[in-house]
Amino acid sequence: MLDHEHDPGSALKRYMSQSKPAEARELMCSGALLFFSHGQQNSASDLSMLVLESLEKAEVEVADELLESLAKLFSLMDPNSPERVAFVSRALKWSSGGSGKLGHPRLHQLLALTLWKEQNYCESRYHFLHSSDGEGCANMLVEYATSRGFRSEVDMFVAQAVLQYVPFAVLPWLAWPPGARGWPLSRALSGLSRTFLCLKNKSSASVVFTTYTQKHPSIENGPPFVQPLLNFIWFLLLAVDGGKLTVFTVLCEQYQPSLRRDPMYNEYLDRIGQLFFGVPPKQTSSYGGLLGNLLSSLMGSSEQEGEDSQDDSSPIELD
Known part of the structure; x- marks a missing residue:
């Protein structure tokens, strides 16, 4: 029987009071790992929270080694425990003192990998979208789509990922119901209100799109693709570089049948239109909706574009 089962942190708290927080933190982390190895989740979780407390009080700078230690503790916690939710929330808040207001990208990546191994695809996806690991995100999405989605949804999985890089502050934690194969993707993601491109993370968006379309077994080599929605995303990524409103407007107009598959798409695109x-x-416009807003913008900017708009008016071919 391990000592300190009921109060595992008492001796270590006294150690911390002796102005040796780094040594105490190392002991707490080792102790937590020991408790985890003996299946004593409560004591291990208590020590894990004390590790975080020591990082916060000492105002320790974010470092890869610390992020990896926190991710290791997270991976050993009971996935269904409230302590795990509290731990990850607090860890992300601490890590935001380094780089990234929503939590350090490296910590998000490590959390995403753990959740992926647990086949918790929805939460894994969330953390990937806050990391810089576009390739890892795409590989997870391929597995997610092939194991949980219908064949008709293969394009929607990557479209959502490209369009959605969602700020932590507005994202509700989503849980995919166990065994709910083919649960409507739009319903699972309907609460998201910002996007990958909305955060101007075009580089990661492009990596996700390219990797996913190359590796998904049901997607034939492209571009162009058989699925119109994939062609839209491809054109959109190209259009973002140019920043031409006329091109963006034509894309949204021509691909409305595909965009209507998810009522959230036009909201994401409205935000992308504002940013890029x-x-x-x-x-409110007399036309209504995204297209009405785009048409109003086009008419309002026609005088400013002048000759430049004529140079950019060459037709583009869309599938």
Whole structure:
């Protein structure tokens, strides 16, 4: 029987009071790992929280070694325990003192990998979207789509990932119901209100799209692709580089049948239009909806574009 089962941190708290927080933190981490190895989840979780407390009080700078230690503790916690939720929330908040207001990208990546191994694809996806690991995100999405989605949804999985890089502050934690194969993707993701491109993370978005379309067994080599929605995402990534409102407007107009598959797409695109193409915030127009807002923007900017708009008016071919 291990000592300190009921109060595992008492001796270590006294050690911390002796101005040796680093040594105490190392002992707490080792102790937590020992408790985990003996299946004593409560004591291990208590020590894990004390590790975080020591990092916060000592205002320790974020380092890869510390992030890896926190991710290791997270991976050993009971996936269904409230302590794990509290731990990850607190760990992300501490790590935001380094780089990334929503938590350090490296910590998000490590958490995503753990959740992926647990086949918790929805939460893994969330953390991948806050990391810089576009390739890992794409590989997880391939497994997610092939194991949980219908064949008709293969394009929607990557479209959502490209369009959604969601800020931590507004994202509800989503749980995919166990065994709910083919649960409507739009329902699972309907609460998300920001995007990959909305955070101007085009580089990661491009990596996710390229890797996913190359590795998914049901997607034939492209571009162009058989699925119109994939062609839209491909064109959109190209259009973002140019920043031409006319091109963006034509894309959204031509691909409306595909965009109607998920009622959230037009909301994401409205935000992307604001960030990359100078579209003003959504307002009521006589046309209504995203296209109405785009048309109003086009008419309002026609005088400013002048001759440049004529140079950019060459037709583009869309599938």
